[in-house]
Amino acid sequence: MAAADGRDLNDNLVRWPRDLTAAHNRQIEERRALHDREEAERRERKKAERAGLFAKRAAELEWLSFEIGGLLIRPCVDEDALIQEGRALHHCVASYAQRHAEGQTAILFIRQAEAPDKPFFTLEFDERSLQVLQNRGLRNCKRTPEVEAFEKAWLDRVRKIKMNGRIRAA
Numbered sequence: 001m002a003a004a005d006g007r008d009l010n011d012n013l014v015r016w017p018r019d020l021t022a023a024h025n026r027q028i029e030e031r032r033a034l035h036d037r038e039e040a041e042r043r044e045r046k047k048a049e050r051a052g053l054f055a056k057r058a059a060e061l062e063w064l065s066f067e068i069g070g071l072l073i074r075p076c077v078d079e080d081a082l083i084q085e086g087r088a089l090h091h092c093v094a095s096y097a098q099r100h101a102e103g104q105t106a107i108l109f110i111r112q113a114e115a116p117d118k119p120f121f122t123l124e125f126d127e128r129s130l131q132v133l134q135n136r137g138l139r140n141c142k143r144t145p146e147v148e149a150f151e152k153a154w155l156d157r158v159r160k161i162k163m164n165g166r167i168r169a170a
Contacts (some may be wrong), residue, residue, distance in 0.1 A: 054100075069150060069153070071113060089119050091140050093136075121137045
């Protein structure tokens with residue numbers, strides 16, 4: 001194990017430690033610490049990569065932002081917001097993070113205009129077919145009539161923009 005970790009086997013304290021069990025346990029702890037550091041670095045790199053994807057995605061979806069009748073809709077801008085949305089509304093939207101970041105789906109937040117930072121409803125949208133895949137509120141509740149009317153007005157606007165060619169097809 002010492003040789004595999006690059007230790008100098010010509011060093012008598014490495015080759016014949018005074019307490020073999022203690023030396024072994026130290027070696028194991030060093031390996032664990034190295035593994036933990038490498039794993040933390042990997043997670044940080046992945047998080048930074050995903051943050052970049054989220055920022056790019058938010059810019060691509062900005063054209064979907066809309067406000068009417070006291071409600072507004074806007075794209076998810078970062079993974080933390082997605083996690084916070086799921087926690088606040090007690091649903092699984094955070095599990096869509098990678099799919100959203102990679103452009104496989106679009107996650108948008110519906111808010112009441114007077115409380116734009118408070119989660120209200122979460123909408124999943126397919127940009128290719130221009131279809132709402134799901135729209136859920138607290139504990140996965142279905143849309144209220146108000147939210148349903150808002151969604152319809154928003155969807156009409158989105159389809160009109162696409163038909164007029166002001167936004168390129170996804």
